[in-house]
Amino acid sequence: xxxxxxxxxxxxxxxxxxxxxxxxxxxxxxxxxxxxxxxxxxxxxxxxxxxxxxxxxxxxxxxxxxxxxxxxxxxxxxxxxxxxxxxxxxxxxxxxxxxxxxxxxxxxxxxxxxxxxxxxxxxxxxxxxxxxxxxxxxxxxxxxxxxxxxxxxxxxxxxxxxxxxxxxxxxxxxxxxxxxxxxxxxxxxxxxxxxxxxxxxxxxxxxxxxxxxxxxxxxxxxxxxxxxxxxxxxxxxxxxxxxxxxxxxxxxxxxxxxxxxxxxxxxxxxxxxxxxxxxxxxxxxxxxxxxxxxxxxxxxxxxxxx
Amino acid sequence: xxxxxxxxxxxxxxxxxxxxxxxxxxxxxxxxxxxxxxxxxxxxxxxxxxxxxxxxxxxxxxxxxxxxxxxxxxxxxxxxxxxxxxxxxxxxxxxxxxxxxxxxxxxxxxxxxxxxxxxxxxxxxxxxxxxxxxxxxxxxxxxxxxxxxxxxxxxxxxxxxxxxxxxxxxxxxxxxxxxxxxxxxxxxxxxxxxxxxxxxxxxxxxxxxxxxxxxxxxxxxxxxxxxxxxxxxxxxxxxxxxxxxxxxxxxxxxxxxxxxxxxxxxxxxxxxxxxxxxxxxxxxxxxxxxxxxxxxxxxxxxxxxxxxxxxxxxxxxxxxxxxxxxxxxxxxxxxxx
Numbered sequence: 001x002x003x004x005x006x007x008x009x010x011x012x013x014x015x016x017x018x019x020x021x022x023x024x025x026x027x028x029x030x031x032x033x034x035x036x037x038x039x040x041x042x043x044x045x046x047x048x049x050x051x052x053x054x055x056x057x058x059x060x061x062x063x064x065x066x067x068x069x070x071x072x073x074x075x076x077x078x079x080x081x082x083x084x085x086x087x088x089x090x091x092x093x094x095x096x097x098x099x100x101x102x103x104x105x106x107x108x109x110x111x112x113x114x115x116x117x118x119x120x121x122x123x124x125x126x127x128x129x130x131x132x133x134x135x136x137x138x139x140x141x142x143x144x145x146x147x148x149x150x151x152x153x154x155x156x157x158x159x160x161x162x163x164x165x166x167x168x169x170x171x172x173x174x175x176x177x178x179x180x181x182x183x184x185x186x187x188x189x190x191x192x193x194x195x196x197x198x199x200x201x202x203x204x205x206x207x208x209x210x211x212x213x214x215x216x217x218x219x220x221x222x223x224x225x226x227x228x229x230x231x232x233x234x235x236x237x238x239x240x241x242x243x244x245x246x247x248x249x250x251x252x253x254x255x256x257x258x259x260x261x262x263x264x265x266x267x268x269x270x271x272x273x274x275x276x277x278x279x280x281x282x283x284x285x286x287x288x289x290x291x292x293x294x295x296x297x298x299x300x301x302x303x304x305x306x
Numbered sequence: 307x308x309x310x311x312x313x314x315x316x317x318x319x320x321x322x323x324x325x326x327x328x329x330x331x332x333x334x335x336x337x338x339x340x341x342x343x344x345x346x347x348x349x350x351x352x353x354x355x356x357x358x359x360x361x362x363x364x365x366x367x368x369x370x371x372x373x374x375x376x377x378x379x380x381x382x383x384x385x386x387x388x389x390x391x392x393x394x395x396x397x398x399x400x401x402x403x404x405x406x407x408x409x410x411x412x413x414x415x416x417x418x419x420x421x422x423x424x425x426x427x428x429x430x431x432x433x434x435x436x437x438x439x440x441x442x443x444x445x446x447x448x449x450x451x452x453x454x455x456x457x458x459x460x461x462x463x464x465x466x467x468x469x470x471x472x473x474x475x476x477x478x479x480x481x482x483x484x485x486x487x488x489x490x491x492x493x494x495x496x497x498x499x500x501x502x503x504x505x506x507x508x509x510x511x512x513x514x515x516x517x518x519x520x521x522x523x524x525x526x527x528x529x530x531x532x533x534x535x536x537x538x539x540x541x542x543x544x545x546x547x548x549x550x551x552x553x554x555x556x557x558x559x560x561x562x563x564x565x566x567x568x569x570x571x572x573x574x575x576x577x578x579x580x581x582x583x584x585x586x587x588x589x590x591x592x593x594x595x596x597x598x599x600x601x602x603x604x605x606x607x608x609x610x611x612x613x614x615x616x617x618x619x620x621x622x623x624x625x626x627x628x629x630x631x632x633x634x635x636x637x638x639x640x641x642x643x
Contacts (some may be wrong), residue, residue, distance in 0.1 A: 031512050034354035043438075045436050045440070092619075093619050093623075096622075096623035097622055097623055097626070100622075100626060102435050102436060103359075103365050103435075103439075103569075104622055104626050105365075105404075105441060106365070107561060107565055107618065107622060108618075108619060108623075110561065111558075111559055111562075111614075111615040111616075111618040111619045112615070112619065112623070114555070114558055114611050114612075114615040115609075115610075115611075115612060115615035115616060115619070118608030118609075118611035118612045118615070119608070119612055120608075120611060121606045121608035122612060126608070173348055211325070219316065231554070235443070238440070239440075239444075242437075242440065262638065275449055276451070276454065277452070277455055277456040278451075279447055279451050280447065280448045280452060282447075283444030283445075283447045283448050284444075284448065285444075285447075286440070286441070286444050287429065287430065287441050287444050290433055290437055291429050291433075292433075294433070294437060
C-alpha cells in the first residue's frame with residue numbers, strides 16, 4: 001500500500017496499484033463478510049463489527065508480547081479472543097433488543113461500538129502502539145518494478161483461503177445450511193426446528209474471527225495499532241457489504257474487492273492534492289450505489305429494502 | 307390551543323425562566339454559565355434532531371455535518387476582517403471581504419446548513435431505514451473530509467480559532483425557546499400530523515395522501531437549519547471551530563440524548579439533553595484523574611463515552627421508549643391535579 005508520488009501512469013504503476021487494491025480489498029472482504037452474515041440473519045447493522053477488528057489486533061499484540069508465540073499461533077489466538085468478544089457482545093447487548101425496530105438495534109450497535117472504542121482508550125491508552133510482525137513477512141520482492149512483501153501475499157492467500165473454507169462450511173455442513181436458511185427466512189427456519197441462538201452465535205464467531213484476521217493484517221501493514229483503528233475500515237467494509245448486496249456472503253467478498261480496487265485506483269490516478277479526499281470518494285460511491293442499485297451487485301430485489 | 311388560564315400559566319412560566327436566567331447570568335461563575343450555555347445548545351440540537359429522527363421516523367446521523375457547515379459559515383462572517391486576512395491569507399476575495407454581525411451570521415449559518423440539507427436530501431431521503439442512516443453518515447464523513455482538506459478556507463485540521471465570544475445565555479435560550487415553540491406548533495399542525503403518520507407507517511400515510519418526500523424534506527431542512535444555528539452558537543461559545551468537534555462521536559451523543567429522553571417527544575428531547583449534559587459533566591473529574599478518600603484514581607480517558615454507551619445499552623434493553631416515551635408535558639393535565 002506504499003504509494004509513490006504521482007508519476008506518469010505507466011503499465012507497471014497501474015499493476016502496482018492493482019496489487020495494492022487487491023490487498024486492501026481482501027481486508028475489506030474479510031470484514032464485510034461478518035457484517036453481511038449478521039445482517040442477513042438479524043437485519044442488524046452491527047457498527048461494532050469494526051471494533052472487533054481492533055480487539056483482534058490488540059489480542060494479537062498481547063499474545064505476541066506476553067507469550068512469545070509463533071505468528072500462526074498469535075493469529076489463531078486473536079481469532080479466538082475476537083470470536084469470544086463477539087459472542088459476548090451478542091449475548092449482552094444484541095439479544096435483549098432482538099426483534100425491536102431496526103432503529104433500536106442499530107443504536108444499540110452504535111453504543112457497543114463507542115463502548116469498545118472508549119474502553120480500549122481507557123484501558124490501553126489512546127496512544128498508538130507498535131505492531132511488529134516477524135521479519136520474514138516483511139521481505140520485499142521486486143518483480144520488474146512491482147514491489148510487494150510477504151505480508152501482502154499472506155493477506156491475499158489467507159483471505160481467499162478463509163473465504164473458500166467459509167463457502168464449504170455454508171454449503172456442505174448442516175450448521176452452514178441452517179445458517180443460510182435463517183438468513184433467507186428467520187421465522188420459517190425457526191419453525192423447521194433450527195435453534196436461532198446457535199445460528200446467531202455461529203455468525204458472530206465466524207464474523208469476529210475473520211475481522212480479527214483483518215485487524216492483524218492491518219496492524220502488520222501499518223506497523224501500529226490504536227483503539228480507534230477499527231472504525232473507518234469497519235465503515236468502509238460495511239459500504240463494501242452494501243455494494244456487494246447485503247445479506248449475501250459472496251456479495252460481501254465481491255464488494256470488498258470492488259471497493260478496495262476502486263479506492264486505490266481512484267487515489268492512485270487522481271492528482272496527489274486530491275488524495276486527502278479518499279474517504280469522501282468511498283461515501284460518494286456508496287450514496288451513488290444506494291441510488292442506482294440499492295440491492296447491490298449480487299443482491300436480489302426481494303431482499304432490497306431501500 | 308390553550309385556554310386563557312393555560313396562557314397565563316405559560317406566560318408566568320416563561321417569565322420565571324427568564325428571571326432565573328437573568329439571576330444565573332449575574333451571579334454564577336464562568337464555569338456554570340458555560341455549562342448552562344452548553345446545555346441550552348444541546349437542547350437546540352436534540353430538539354432539532356427530533357424533527358427527523360423522532361417525528362418523521364427518518365433516522366439521520368448527519369446532524370454534526372450540518373453543525374459544522376453552520377459553525378464554519380458563521381465563523382467566516384464574524385471574525386474581524388484584519389484578523390481573517392492574517393489567519394486565512396488564501397481566502398477567495400468575496401469571502402475575505404464578507405463580514406456580518408452575530409445575528410446575521412447565525413441566520414446565515416442556519417440558511418447555508420438548510421440549503422445543504424435540501425441538496426443532499428433530494429437524493430438521500432428516498433432511501434429508507436438503515437440505508438438512510440448510512441447515507442447521512444456518509445454525508446457526515448464527506449463534510450469532515452472536505453473541511454479537513456479545503457484548508458485555504460477552513461485551516462484544515464487545525465481549525466479556526468479566535469472567534470469573537472458572542473454566544474451568551476440570551477442568544478442560546480432565546481433561540482431554544484423559539485425552537486421549542488416552533489416545534490410545538492409544528493406537532494399540532496397538519497404538517498406535524500403528516501410527519502407522525504409517516505413515522506407510524508409510511509405506506510399507509512402515503513396511501514392517505516401524505517406526500518412523503520415533501521414532509522421528510524421539511525423535517526430534514528428544518529432540523530438542519532437549527533443544527534447550523536446550534537453549531538454557530540457552539541463555535542462562538544468556545545471560540546474555536548475544528549473538524550473533530552463535529553465527528554461521529556457527536557452524532558452518537560445527540561442520538562443518546564434523544565433516545566434516553568424519549569425519541570419523538572419534545573419534552574423527552576429536552577430532558578435527555580439536560581440529563582446527558584449534566585451526568586457526564588459531574589463525572590468529568592474521573593477523566594482527568596483525581597483523589598477520592600485517599601485513593602488516587604488515574605486519569606480515565608473516554609470514561610464519559612463509556613458511561614454514555616452503557617447507559618444507552620441498558621435503556622434500550624429495559625425501556626426502549628426512553629424516560630418519557632412519546633408523551634409530552636401538558637399544561638392541561640398539570641393544572642387539573
